[in-house]
Amino acid sequence: MSELDAIPDVLTFPPAMTGEAVTEDPLEIAVMRAIQGCDAGLICYRVAADRVGAALVFAPEVPLADAMAMLPLCGVGLQNALGALAPPEVAVHLEWTGGVRVNGASCGGFHVVVSDADPDEVPLWLVIGFEMPLLDLADGGLTPDRTALYAEGCADVDLGQLVESWARHSLNWISRWDTEGTKPLHAEWRGLAHGIGEEITIQGRTGTFLGVDERFGMLLRDDERTHLIPLTVVLEDTP
Template sequence: MSNLAFPPAMYGEAVSGDPAETAIMRAIQGVDAGLVTHRIAADQVGAAIVMTPEVPLAKAMTMMPLCGVGFQNALGALAPPEVSVHLEWGGAIRVNGARCGRLRVFASDTDPAAVPDWIVVGWDLALLPLDSETGNDPDRTALYAEGCADVDPATLVEAWARHSLLWIARWEDEGPRPLNAEWRGLVHGVGEDITQNAHSGTFLGVDEDFGMLIRDNIDTHLVPLTTLLEDTP
């Protein structure tokens, strides 16, 4: 069980291994939606949530950027005001411009048109650098190296759950537009040249289901969020 405090629609389970793997196992066993698995270690914190969508996978995949926005809102409120938190379309979490963690997504089905039995969105965040020689990889950082030593990881997990639940309710009530607008202000790399799923060009933004739009010299290509699904362990 968990000694963390979650909103009424959620409940927690502390785990010793990968929170996403445990959440997937519980989802396969038929656990109720709203389970938040979490692991807090000296050097890393992570959590995952089990959801049971009522829409096809193509739309249910919105839960990944939604949980990313929930995470940014949570860490943004807990960190000092000068600390910036941004999200990559592919799941990376950036703190002060460098990669500090990642979001991951799993589902019971890979058919975009099918309603999945469950979706699991998880994240992990480095609290301490992997080694004492920080600076070897300037594109990688850790939370405590970015002036966030006072951020309590347990409080971060709780705040992420609350903010994500608020965004789920808003998405259900108002549709994707408010979430899309919030996410657009947080996404890293719009307007830059990228390569994703064999498409190279300028990252224009996303469609209403958060599919990536890439413009090359001739065409605009859509890379759906379902391409980010990881295989179930």
């Protein structure tokens, strides 16, 4: 099956969103569309023979430090979507850096690109995209910490429906974030977070991952003190 053949018919998105099927990296295309001045709510998506991915364009109205909440929000949206479509025994958890865990193993994740990385400025656009492998092409014995959707019992999940459901759940959380603030999102994300209470190394620091602050900055406790690592450290360069 060619990648073009694998792209589903035009998907259905909520009124606030529009979709564009692409044959290249959805994140790269969404960033290009954002630079060209597309409307917020554009979702570029690709369903290939070996992976599924989508990217959503935002036009933030708050400084980047606050707008970064869209990363865990989109992660929660994906978990909610898989929770509705995948078999009940499939467990999905979220890494602080954007990674997605399925049944405990790494299974793709999210990437974030922004027009201006200054945390105190309101960016012109923010693009958040995810990609998940469908097939486990490596020897599972050699890479036991990595997996793919089909290897975890999700072979019957309709991938077009997955992208549509991600969009709907993410939009629902955006609405709640607008009207209720970050508290409900914090509560939902914390119940799905991977690694809280464990020792990790990030940004050259090693310590215990205690949780997050109101802006989803990581609270990392070492032998001397608790450090706050802003979520903006996960930003990537424009592709």
